[in-house]
Amino acid sequence: MTGDPLSEVFGALADPTRRAILARLAEGEATVNELAEPFPVSLQAISKHLKVLERAGLITRGRDAQWRPCRLEPEPxxxxxxxxxxxxxxxxxxxxxxxxxxxxxxxxxxxxxxxxDSQRP
Amino acid sequence: MTGDPLSEVFGALADPTRRAILARLAEGEATVNELAEPFPVSLQAISKHLKVLERAGLITRGRDAQWRPCRLEPEPxxxxxxxxxxxxxxxxxxxxxxxxxxxxxxxxxxxxxxxxDSQRP
DNA sequence: CGGTTTATCAACCGATGAGTTAAGTAAAGC
DNA sequence: GCTTTACTTAACTCATCGGTTGATAAACCG
Structure with missing residues (x-):
C-alpha cells in the first residue's frame, strides 16, 4: 500500500482469502499447506498472501524442519x-x-x- | 476490491488520504473543495477518492445547489x-x-x- | 446573456495486485 | 546420494489503482 503501517494492515485485510487465513489461524498455528487447503488457488498464491500478512505484521512465521508454521499476530x-x-x-x-x-x-x-485563509486565487 | 462489502470497506480504508477525509468528515459535513483543500493532489483525484468511499458506504453525498456536501456514514x-x-x-x-x-x-x-480427508493424491 | 464556481467524466499513464506456471531451495527419508 | 515433501522465488499476464490533464455539466452571479 502507501507505506504507512495502518494502510498496510487495511490493505492486507481487504481480501477475503487473507481474512479467511486469519480466521483459520485464530484456531491455532498452521503450515502453509494446511492454510492453502481450503482455497481453490495455487500454493504459490497463498505464499504471496502470507507474505502480505507478514509485512502487515498480522502473522509471524517460524521454522519446524521443512515446515513453516504460521501464527496469528493480533496487535495490528x-x-x-x-x-x-x-x-x-x-x-x-x-x-x-x-x-x-x-x-x-x-x-x-x-x-x-x-x-x-482558503484557496481563493 | 473483490466485491464483498467488507473487502470494499477495508480497501477504501487502505489509503491515508481517504482516512484523512473520513477524519475531516467526523467534524461535520463538507464540500468536495473543502475536503480537497489540505491535500497536494488535484480535485479530480479527491473526487475519485470520494467515489471509492461512497461505494464502500462510508459516506453519502447530498445536493445543495452546485455543492455536493459529503457526510460520514459510520455503519461500515x-x-x-x-x-x-x-x-x-x-x-x-x-x-x-x-x-x-x-x-x-x-x-x-x-x-x-x-x-x-486431506488432499493426499 | 456570458462568465464563474463547483464538481464530475473521459482518456490516458505508470505502478501495484492477484493470479498463473516453472524453476529453485531446503530439510527428511529411504 | 537421490527422491520426496514443503515452501519460495522468478517471470509473466491482466486488471485495478492513484494520479494526471482536458473537456463537460450544472447552478449561481452580475
Missing amino acids: LREVATWAEQYRRYWEGRYDQLDEYLQRLQKEKSDGQQGE | LREVATWAEQYRRYWEGRYDQLDEYLQRLQKEKSDGQQGE
Whole structure:
C-alpha cells in the first residue's frame, strides 16, 4: 500500500482469502499447506498472501524442519479496532460537546463564509 | 476490491488520504473543495477518492445547489470494529475454553496426523 | 446573456495486485 | 546420494489503482 503501517494492515485485510487465513489461524498455528487447503488457488498464491500478512505484521512465521508454521499476530488487529472505535460515537448517534461545537462551527462557516485563509486565487 | 462489502470497506480504508477525509468528515459535513483543500493532489483525484468511499458506504453525498456536501456514514466503521473485536481475546492473551480446545485439537492433528480427508493424491 | 464556481467524466499513464506456471531451495527419508 | 515433501522465488499476464490533464455539466452571479 502507501507505506504507512495502518494502510498496510487495511490493505492486507481487504481480501477475503487473507481474512479467511486469519480466521483459520485464530484456531491455532498452521503450515502453509494446511492454510492453502481450503482455497481453490495455487500454493504459490497463498505464499504471496502470507507474505502480505507478514509485512502487515498480522502473522509471524517460524521454522519446524521443512515446515513453516504460521501464527496469528493480533496487535495490528487491536490497532484496527482502536482506530475504528474513534468513530463509535457516530454510529451510536451520540455526540459529545466538542463534536457539537465543531459541527456548529462547521455550519457557521458554510453560512457566514469568510475568514479562514482558503484557496481563493 | 473483490466485491464483498467488507473487502470494499477495508480497501477504501487502505489509503491515508481517504482516512484523512473520513477524519475531516467526523467534524461535520463538507464540500468536495473543502475536503480537497489540505491535500497536494488535484480535485479530480479527491473526487475519485470520494467515489471509492461512497461505494464502500462510508459516506453519502447530498445536493445543495452546485455543492455536493459529503457526510460520514459510520455503519461500515461499526462493522470493521465488530470484525476486529472478534480477535480481542487474542490481543488480550486470553483464550476461552473453545479456543483452548481448538488449539489442542490443532496440536494433536500436527502430531498424530491421520484421519481428516486431506488432499493426499 | 456570458462568465464563474463547483464538481464530475473521459482518456490516458505508470505502478501495484492477484493470479498463473516453472524453476529453485531446503530439510527428511529411504 | 537421490527422491520426496514443503515452501519460495522468478517471470509473466491482466486488471485495478492513484494520479494526471482536458473537456463537460450544472447552478449561481452580475
